[in-house]
Amino acid sequence: MTSKERAAWRAKANSLEPIIQIGKEGISENLITQVDDALDARELIKIRVHLETAPLAPKEFANELAEKTGADVIQVIGGVIVLYRKADEERIAAKKKTRGSGTAKAVAKKKVKIKGLRQRQREKEEKNPYAKYDRPKRG
Numbered sequence: 001m002t003s004k005e006r007a008a009w010r011a012k013a014n015s016l017e018p019i020i021q022i023g024k025e026g027i028s029e030n031l032i033t034q035v036d037d038a039l040d041a042r043e044l045i046k047i048r049v050h051l052e053t054a055p056l057a058p059k060e061f062a063n064e065l066a067e068k069t070g071a072d073v074i075q076v077i078g079g080v081i082v083l084y085r086k087a088d089e090e091r092i093a094a095k096k097k098t099r100g101s102g103t104a105k106a107v108a109k110k111k112v113k114i115k116g117l118r119q120r121q122r123e124k125e126e127k128n129p130y131a132k133y134d135r136p137k138r139g
Contacts, residue, residue: 001072001084009044009074013082018048026055027064036069039085040092049079 019042020034038045047065049058056064062073062081071085115123124131 006072006074009084010082013044013046013074016044016046016082018046018080020045020047022047022049022054022061024050024053024055027061027068032065032068035065035071035083039069039071039083040087040095043087044074044082044084047081047083049081051079054079 019038020031022031025031035045035047047061049061051058054061058079058081059076062076062083065071065081066073066083069083069085071083074082074084076082121131
């Protein structure tokens with residue numbers, strides 16, 4: 001990545017809020033998965049490192065995350081890391097396919113039809129003819 005491209009991504013990252021935080025746990029498998037998913041969804045992300053509790057320096061975290069996710073480090077300022085990775089549609093589709101198999105999300109969801117007050121009242125009256133006397137008074 002050239003310095004001009006990096007400068008353009010830095011400019012775009014100014015308005016972003018950090019969506020992931022790194023604390024005393026450092027980098028775990030869950031954090032890497034979150035960063036990977038966020039990069040798939042957004043391409044450009046900000047990560048906040050809590051300097052008081054983090055076991056490593058932000059620059060070391062940035063290099064390690066970039067290596068494990070295949071991203072480019074755009075900048076590290078203070079406790080903020082900016083990462084970029086171009087979205088690869090084929091890889092994202094393959095990841096969705098492998099994650100969706102065998103989980104509850106893969107099962108077709110039951111269609112729920114929301115009934116209005118009048119329809120519920122009609123069904124109640126069909127079951128019980130005396131239910132029409134239970135109608136709420138208008139006015």
